[in-house]
Amino acid sequence: MSVFHQAQPAAAQAPTISPSIFIQSPREGQALQGIETIEGKIRGEGFTSGKLSFSYAADGPETWFFIADIMPEAEEGSQTSVKVEWDTTQITDGNYNLRLVAEYEGKATIFELIPNLRVRNHSPIETSTPAPAGIQEDVDNIVTPTRRSSAQETPTPLPDNPAVLESNDLYRVLSITGILVLGAFLIGAIYLVVKKDVR
Numbered sequence: 001m002s003v004f005h006q007a008q009p010a011a012a013q014a015p016t017i018s019p020s021i022f023i024q025s026p027r028e029g030q031a032l033q034g035i036e037t038i039e040g041k042i043r044g045e046g047f048t049s050g051k052l053s054f055s056y057a058a059d060g061p062e063t064w065f066f067i068a069d070i071m072p073e074a075e076e077g078s079q080t081s082v083k084v085e086w087d088t089t090q091i092t093d094g095n096y097n098l099r100l101v102a103e104y105e106g107k108a109t110i111f112e113l114i115p116n117l118r119v120r121n122h123s124p125i126e127t128s129t130p131a132p133a134g135i136q137e138d139v140d141n142i143v144t145p146t147r148r149s150s151a152q153e154t155p156t157p158l159p160d161n162p163a164v165l166e167s168n169d170l171y172r173v174l175s176i177t178g179i180l181v182l183g184a185f186l187i188g189a190i191y192l193v194v195k196k197d198v199r
Helices: 167-198
Strands: 020-025 035-043 047-056 065-070 079-087 094-104 109-119
Touching: 020 094, 020 109, 035 047, 035 094, 047 079, 065 079
Parallel strands: none
Antiparallel strands: 020 035, 035 079, 047 065, 047 094, 094 109
């Protein structure tokens, strides 16, 4: 009697999840104020630890400043949620880069960088001014009309100013004044002579 043994199916292996990082918030160029929540996910099997840090966005050698350590979640799984509160009031206003580094078994390391975050606790937040809806003209292509004068155009003279004295008028006034003064002097002299003769 022959006995047939049925082959047992091999245990199905779970698919391996490749290491990856995604920071959902904040995003590049975002303005930050007060306590901001940094949210994201670290995926992949063998994740051992992570580190969240920031640096100045200015050119030059990067110096990273610690924000928080990220540890794998307690439950079994290949995904760790990141939710860290960052108190931006502890740093001066300016532009910063944010970096999340994840380390895996075997010393493999990956990171995600969020550049140009604008901390604005004590200075106004810059806003871009959108173009009015429906206007699609390019400012560089706007032609400014220029007015050209024609040979037929002549300037219109201004009317005479009545307060202006002409030299002839000035001589006339001086002459009349001189005659009046001379006449008064002569009348005074005649009066004195007549008065003297009467005595």
